[in-house]
Amino acid sequence: MTELRRPDETGVPDAKNYMHPALVKNYGKWAWHDRPRPGVLHHVADNGDQVWTVKAGTQRQMDVFTIRALCDIADEFCDGYVRFTMRSSVEFMVFDEKRVEPLIKRLEGEGYPVGGTGNSVGFISHTQGWLHCDIPGTDASGVVKSLMDELADEFRNEDMPNRVKITTSCCQINCGGQGDIAVNIQHTKPPIINHDLVAGVCERPAVIARCPVAAIRPALVNGKPTLEVDEKKCVCCGACYPPCPPMQINDPVNSKIAIWVGGKHSSTRSKPMFHKLVAAGLPNNAPRWPEVGAVVKSILAAYKKDARPWERMGEWIERIGWPRFFELTNLPFTKYHVDTWRGSRSNLNASAHLHF
Amino acid sequence: MSKKMPETPLLDQLESGPWPSFVKGLKRLATAEGKPYANIMKSLLGQLEHSYETRKGYWKGGTVGVFGYGAGVIPRFSEVADKYSESSEFHTIRIMPPPGFFYDTKTLRRFCEIWEEHGSGLIALHGQSGDIMFQGCRTDQVQPAWDKMNEMGFDMGGAGAGVRTSAACVGPARCEQSCFDTLRLHKDIINDFTDDIHRPSLPYKMKFKFSGCANDCSNATQRADMAVLGTWRDDMQVNQDEVKKKVAELGRKEFINQVVRMCPSQALALNDDDTLDVDNKSCVRCMHCINVCTKALKPGKDRGICILAGGKRTLKIGDLFGTVILPFKKLETDEDYAEVVDLAHRVLDFFAENALEHERMGEMIERIGLVNFLEGVELDLDPNMVTRPRTNPYVRTDGWDEEVRKWNERKASAAE
Secondary structure, three states: OOOOOOOOOOOOOOHHHHOOHHHHHOOOOEEEEEEEEOOEEEEEEOOOOEEEEEEEOOOOEEEHHHHHHHHHHHHHHOOOEEEEOOOOOEEEEEOOHHHHHHHHHHHHHOOOOEOOOOOOEOOOEOOOHHHOOOOOOOOHHHHHHHHHHHHHHHHHOOOOOOOEOEEEEOOOOOOOOOOOEEEEEEEOOOOEEOHHHHHHHOOHHHHHHHOOOOOEEEEEEOOEEEEEEOOOOOOOOOOOOOOOOOEEOOOOOOEEEEEEEOOEOOOOOOOOEOOEEEEEEEOOOOOOOHHHHHHHHHHHHHHHHHOOOOOOHHHHHHHHOHHHHHHHHOOOOOHHHOOOOOOHHHHOOOOOOOOO | OOOOOOOOHHHHOOOOOOOOOHHHHHHHHHOOOOOOOHHHHHHHHHHHHHHHHHOOOOEEOOOOOOOOOOOOEEOOEEOOOOOOHHHOEOEEEEEOOOHHHEEEHHHHHHHHHHHHHHOOOEEEEOOOOOOEEEEEEOHHHHHHHHHHHHHOOOOEOOOOOOEOOOEEOOHHHOOOOOOOOHHHHHHHHHOOOHHHHHOOOOOOOEOEEEEOOOOOOOOOOOOOOEEEEEEEOOOOEEOHHHHHHHHHHHOHHHHHHHHHOOOOOOOEEEOOOOOEEEOOOOOOOOOHHHHHOOOOEEOOOOEEEEEEEOOEOOOOOOOEOOEEEEEEEEOOOHHHHHHHHHHHHHHHHHHHHHOOOOOOHHHHHHHHOHHHHHHHOOOOOOHHHOOOOOOOOOOOOOOHHHHHHHHHHHHHHHHO
16 A cells, blocks of 8 residues: 655645736735726726726536636636636636727626626625535525526626625525525424434534523433423524434425525624524525525615615615515514514614604 | 436526526536546436435535545535435535635646546535535545645645634735735735644634725625734825815715715715815724725725624524724734734634633633633723623622723833
């Protein structure tokens, strides 16, 4: 047997080794930027050097043929350099304005929508889902593809009041993170436990400790040590499922989809915000999830029509108030919208400020 | 021998439409002539269609790794391998990209070659933490694939209860608003923590992220245990001629609506001559007016970072924002960068020693209190760390005089 190779523990490489020389030359010397058209950024350096960035959407889960097609474009237009964004869009940078239009034509011609800049709907932050995750309630790739098919023109244009960041998550751990709109699995029934397997598969004290509402306790079933769930306490979050797969939380009917709105990371204008629950109980309706698309589009339409320039989704709702939000989107307001978790009173209206 | 393509009537519906289709990509791989992965991907398509039919996932974890490391490979074994045997092992190798996700095509093409030889041909650019995710590898192919990637100068990403792969915004490479070298600090910090990335032994995961300004393009604030955001201390840079042009472009009313009224701390006013009046003492460096007037306004010149700690999502106690633990630090010299790396080590060491099993940084800080955390990592208290002082009297204050003495001492030494 040949000896195993020891890893070179090098960490991340220097980004400058993978950057166009013109970017290295102007590193830290950019003066200003503008956006000549949707999908294009134009940066100008102190010395007058200019770079145009053309941004396009991808499917994130890329086959080697797609990556090579993107490389061919980068070789032809960008001297063999390319960059990706946090949200899996691809950025091609050119240093000659004349290359911008042919590059856009080439990208659109090969099926990569050009956009995602400024006040547009960006690509949806994307988790793994049925394709690769071990605990998914749905398939991120399919949900994202279905939504982006409907929102492609909002990606291509800058017609929104401010940028819209949509996220998806295939369970309540919420790997997709905060979003102006978040499309997340919401389980509605406690886990179904295979008592024959728990003792062999699960480290029971760790599973008990994982539960946020202390609903799990040790039990004996048919003489075997196992775990049981106090179903009155259980909030169906699924936290016990990853450390204990015999506590199956995913269910083809009872794992529903919920929509949350108004989350934001940036400290721009308002402080960062968490997204807030607005709709739940939507079916996990593969392969196109039409019910989810309908709610997302109705929220986006109300925001686009009613928000003032530069208001993010959450800022718009804070101005117009929740009664008006539910009225404009025609979504029902239920007891499930009223927070019951720790700190919940800070989400109640402690004032005489009322909207009519 | 070439396997038959599975029937995938549900997935087929995801081939149409204007957005690039991942299903088309999977099928391109499944039908690639003479490629070793074609049968794997036919099998994978079969299992994925089965998930779409039954609305359930069929992967389970396990233990797969490479020699010398304890993390970075995400094992996936199929629970329905009897029906979809060629994709019964479909592991992911996480590789850390260059900070800022910059590539030359030679590198990407080499990755494609390696993944055609040893994997499935399916690569996600990128995962939510910022990894290149090489998806779909048999157990026996993990080590040879990894050896070749490592020989290219790339290293494995994090997984499990360790330091995770990091992410930075585009930074000074192509943004005039970036208040520090995000790509450098990303590299400096992560490359000093490779042991904690590759041999996870922390209470739970630990994430660093880097954004050059309050716009937070790397989504650090609510995702990173330690979020580093750029800011500045002196006055914002204003080009009044460009302000006048912007006022002319938008009109006075819209300039006031879109710039002045949107300022969260009411630090702006439009002068009678269409120049901008900035109250820099009230400005909170939120970036809004700079985002709207990209030619006229810029961050100041006395730039540096602020650090927020404890951001995370739901599990276990609910969502937490990162909160300020360091309001400002200049970041110019090699020593400045080294001091931040040193602070990151103090934060990680304190977390490793004090967090409970499966407790994130933010949960630990909430449990022990910010003041104890600050003492543990040797950071000074600052009023920028609170939205408002406490609003209840349930606190024992018999150490008051001593705390006042410390505050006065700090003020005096800062004034020197």
